[in-house]
Amino acid sequence: MQLIVLLLSLAAIGIIIWWFFGKHKGSRAEATAEGGVQKIEIVVDGGYKPEAVQLKAGVPAEITFLRKSASSCFDEVLLPDFGKQAQLPVNEPYTIQIQPDKEGVFTYSCGMHMFFGKIEVKS
Amino acid sequence: MSEAAMTAAPRGFKKRFSLSLRWSFVISLLFTLPLVYEMIFHNLPGGDFAQFLLATPVMLVGGPRFFKNGWAALKNHKANMDTLITVGTLTAYFYSIYALTQGLFVYFEIAALLVTFILLGQVFEEITKGRASQAVEKLLHLQAKDALVVRDSKEVRIPANELQIDDVVIVKPGEKIPTDGTVIEGSSYIDESLVTGESRPVHKEVGDSVIGASINTAGSFRFKTTKVGSETLLAQIIDLVKQAQTSQAPIQKFVDKISHYFVPIVLILSIVTFNVWYVLLGAPVAAALLFAVAVVVIACPCALGLATPTALMVGVGMGARRGVLIKSGQVLEDARAVKTVVMDKTGTITLGQPVVTDILGNEDEVFSYAVSLENLSEHPLARAIVSRASERGLKPDKISDFKAHEGKGVSGSVKGQVVRVGTLQFLKENGVTVDKHSSQGRRLQSEAKTVVGVATDKKLLGIIAIQDAPKPDAKEAIAALHKQGYRTVMLTGDNQTTAEAIAQQVGIDEVIAEVMPTDKAAAVAKIQEQTPVAFVGDGINDAPALAVARLGIAMGSGTDVAIESGDIVLVRNSLMDVSRALRLSRKTFGRIKLNLFWASIYNLIGIPIAAGVFAWAGLILNPALAGLAMAFSSVSVMVSSIALLRTKI
Numbered sequence: 001m002q003l004i005v006l007l008l009s010l011a012a013i014g015i016i017i018w019w020f021f022g023k024h025k026g027s028r029a030e031a032t033a034e035g036g037v038q039k040i041e042i043v044v045d046g047g048y049k050p051e052a053v054q055l056k057a058g059v060p061a062e063i064t065f066l067r068k069s070a071s072s073c074f075d076e077v078l079l080p081d082f083g084k085q086a087q088l089p090v091n092e093p094y095t096i097q098i099q100p101d102k103e104g105v106f107t108y109s110c111g112m113h114m115f116f117g118k119i120e121v122k123s
Numbered sequence: 124m125s126e127a128a129m130t131a132a133p134r135g136f137k138k139r140f141s142l143s144l145r146w147s148f149v150i151s152l153l154f155t156l157p158l159v160y161e162m163i164f165h166n167l168p169g170g171d172f173a174q175f176l177l178a179t180p181v182m183l184v185g186g187p188r189f190f191k192n193g194w195a196a197l198k199n200h201k202a203n204m205d206t207l208i209t210v211g212t213l214t215a216y217f218y219s220i221y222a223l224t225q226g227l228f229v230y231f232e233i234a235a236l237l238v239t240f241i242l243l244g245q246v247f248e249e250i251t252k253g254r255a256s257q258a259v260e261k262l263l264h265l266q267a268k269d270a271l272v273v274r275d276s277k278e279v280r281i282p283a284n285e286l287q288i289d290d291v292v293i294v295k296p297g298e299k300i301p302t303d304g305t306v307i308e309g310s311s312y313i314d315e316s317l318v319t320g321e322s323r324p325v326h327k328e329v330g331d332s333v334i335g336a337s338i339n340t341a342g343s344f345r346f347k348t349t350k351v352g353s354e355t356l357l358a359q360i361i362d363l364v365k366q367a368q369t370s371q372a373p374i375q376k377f378v379d380k381i382s383h384y385f386v387p388i389v390l391i392l393s394i395v396t397f398n399v400w401y402v403l404l405g406a407p408v409a410a411a412l413l414f415a416v417a418v419v420v421i422a423c424p425c426a427l428g429l430a431t432p433t434a435l436m437v438g439v440g441m442g443a444r445r446g447v448l449i450k451s452g453q454v455l456e457d458a459r460a461v462k463t464v465v466m467d468k469t470g471t472i473t474l475g476q477p478v479v480t481d482i483l484g485n486e487d488e489v490f491s492y493a494v495s496l497e498n499l500s501e502h503p504l505a506r507a508i509v510s511r512a513s514e515r516g517l518k519p520d521k522i523s524d525f526k527a528h529e530g531k532g533v534s535g536s537v538k539g540q541v542v543r544v545g546t547l548q549f550l551k552e553n554g555v556t557v558d559k560h561s562s563q564g565r566r567l568q569s570e571a572k573t574v575v576g577v578a579t580d581k582k583l584l585g586i587i588a589i590q591d592a593p594k595p596d597a598k599e600a601i602a603a604l605h606k607q608g609y610r611t612v613m614l615t616g617d618n619q620t621t622a623e624a625i626a627q628q629v630g631i632d633e634v635i636a637e638v639m640p641t642d643k644a645a646a647v648a649k650i651q652e653q654t655p656v657a658f659v660g661d662g663i664n665d666a667p668a669l670a671v672a673r674l675g676i677a678m679g680s681g682t683d684v685a686i687e688s689g690d691i692v693l694v695r696n697s698l699m700d701v702s703r704a705l706r707l708s709r710k711t712f713g714r715i716k717l718n719l720f721w722a723s724i725y726n727l728i729g730i731p732i733a734a735g736v737f738a739w740a741g742l743i744l745n746p747a748l749a750g751l752a753m754a755f756s757s758v759s760v761m762v763s764s765i766a767l768l769r770t771k772i
Binding site: 005021022024069070072074080083084085112114115116 | 370
């Protein structure tokens with residue numbers, strides 16, 4: 001019995017390492033342009049989906065966060081590179097306007113810095 | 124909903140959300156209390172089955188907010204606090220159901236208590252979070268709602284957001300000034316404390332600028348609006364504070380890395396704990412399981428995650444209310460490195476309002492030539508000469524070939540003669556004999572006066588001595604910086620003797636004089652080769668030096684340029700605020716480090732205790748208490764950040 005427990009535990013540790021630290025393809029989406037503004041929606045539920053959004057440099061962007069999770073982890077979203085911070089309501093879309101002038105990959109996070117998303121700005 | 128709509132109604136949202144969190148807690152608590160009774164007295168009617176009936180509603184009402192997010196995160200290959208709570212509570216709950224069917228000892232109270240304690244922690248967290256982020260909300264509430272304006276020769280009251288540039292606004296005693304502008308009629312004392320932190324009411328008369336959201340105390344006056352909406356000083360301060368509070372201190376990147384590995388490692392540790400107790404030490408399954416559950420629920424990644432942003436939020440907010448605007452988290456780390464404070468002289472150490480104090484030679488003759496040239500110059504000393512000449516009723520003559528020699532003086536032709544006004548050295552270089560007044564010139568310089576010679580062709584007509592007095596608080600401010608352990612340096616274009624005299628008056632350690640305006644940045648860079656520098660300037664002429672210095676502190680009475688160019692912006696023109704800004708930055712960074720230390724130590728000590736490492740000494744932690752410790756570790760970090768508010772700066 002103890003041997004079985006030990007083997008199962010080793011398997012569980014292996015799965016944990018693979019699941020959390022292994023290479024997994026994250027979701028990615030490109031913003032759509034509408035009347036000179038690029039728009040994209042990010043669903044907030046156990047993380048940010050899509051995990052990475054692509055924006056065009058120099059075009060004003062509207063990022064709409066739709067928070068589905070009531071967890072206090074997602075109360076707040078921080079976009080330090082764009083100087084934006086917001087309290088996200090549950091089950092209600094919330095739009096943040098940014099001006100992505102600089103090219104690069106910018107990380108944003110929840111208020112507790114546990115969940116991260118990426119904004120990729122390309123020309 | 125958008126950013127703007129949210130700014131208008133953040134409270135409504137918070138209220139609605141808090142209610143559901145608080146109700147979840149209250150309901151969970153009601154069902155958990157009988158389980159606590161059973162824990163203590165072991166005579167709950169209905170026995171184990173009653174415990175099942177009480178714990179189940181707690182899991183159904185309080186649990187889902189953690190379970191749902193824990194599951195959603197897991198699907199995204201992510202893990203956080205919810206993952207740990209989910210694993211911990213569900214393990215205790217489902218093991219107890221299994222135990223109930225097998226007639227073994229049950230642990231329903233642990234599952235229920237865990238959920239209730241963590242909900243309680245979140246309620247506290249929400250309350251403290253509200254306090255930490257009050258600064259911006261308070262600033263937003265400062266804005267005036269309406270304004271009395273003159274439209275078509277009539278006085279009408281309009282909403283403040285409908286004001287336009289060049290509107291004439293009437294402000295009555297006790298009223299709030301609705302926007303930024305310039306006084307055109309009347310005078311009054313204005314209380315600017317809420318915007319700039321200036322404690323004494325400031326006298327304003329025609330030509331003076333007024334700041335929106337400050338309060339008119341006594342008199343009645345009219346002003347013309349110069350800035351409205353997002354351009355006002357208050358709007359810029361709010362924007363700056365918001366950006367700073369969102370910014371990251373570089374230390375956060377390191378913390379983020381730890382957070383990434385934290386939860387999966389804790390899960391692995393709990394499996395290891397179970398195996399050590401059950402497989403290696405031969406403990407019963409239930410005992411090993413309790414140790415494993417305790418490990419999972421005591422670990423708190425949130426305390427680590429909250430350590431930096433909450434302290435930053437409180438520190439930046441606190442500065443904003445005292446007229447010290449810290450522009451980012453990076454600034455705090457830079458301020459910590461600073462050892463030397465370099466200050467520009469004019470307008471920073473001195474009042475920036477030079478006045479003529481002595482004249483050698485024929486006064487009318489000296490001034491009539493000097494004013495003709497200085498009338499075209501933008502140098503602060505030129506203003507002193509022009510103002511004195513106009514007091515004497517002297518008018519500038521027509522000149523040609525005007526030339527400004529940077530840092531030296533000006534020259535031009537007046538009535539066919541070459542006139543030069545500038546330093547004695549400048550005149551000497553151009554063949555003027557200055558011996559006549561050189562000894563008096565040195566005497567005046569030793570009295571902290573700037574000496575300007577006036578010459579026609581090669582003949583020295585006379586000398587004008589100009590003094591820019593030190594600010595009343597300069598001596599006290601320099602002493603405060605010394606007390607904090609900083610070396611102080613004054614940087615000026617003035618000659619060595621005058622500069623040294625001023626430095627002596629205010630107690631500056633070192634003087635670097637005769638520095639051309641364009642060389643200020645290079646001078647700062649040179650000092651910085653030895654020690655990190657904070658440069659204090661007015662932001663107008665000093666932008667390059669502010670940028671070169673490790674820490675740029677712009678003093679500018681809230682001018683746009685100052686706001687743009689400094690790492691720290693001092694809204695008031697007080698030199699004392701330099702010491703306050705450096706102290707606040709150090710204290711805030713110190714608090715971040717303290718929070719991170721506490722959050723790390725909590726986990727480093729808590730996890731081994733929960734795992735039963737000290738069981739040999741009788742130190743065993745009930746998983747429910749481990750959960751309570753977890754819930755309050757993040758609350759304690761927030762309370763620690765809020766405690767910054769009690770710090771004196």
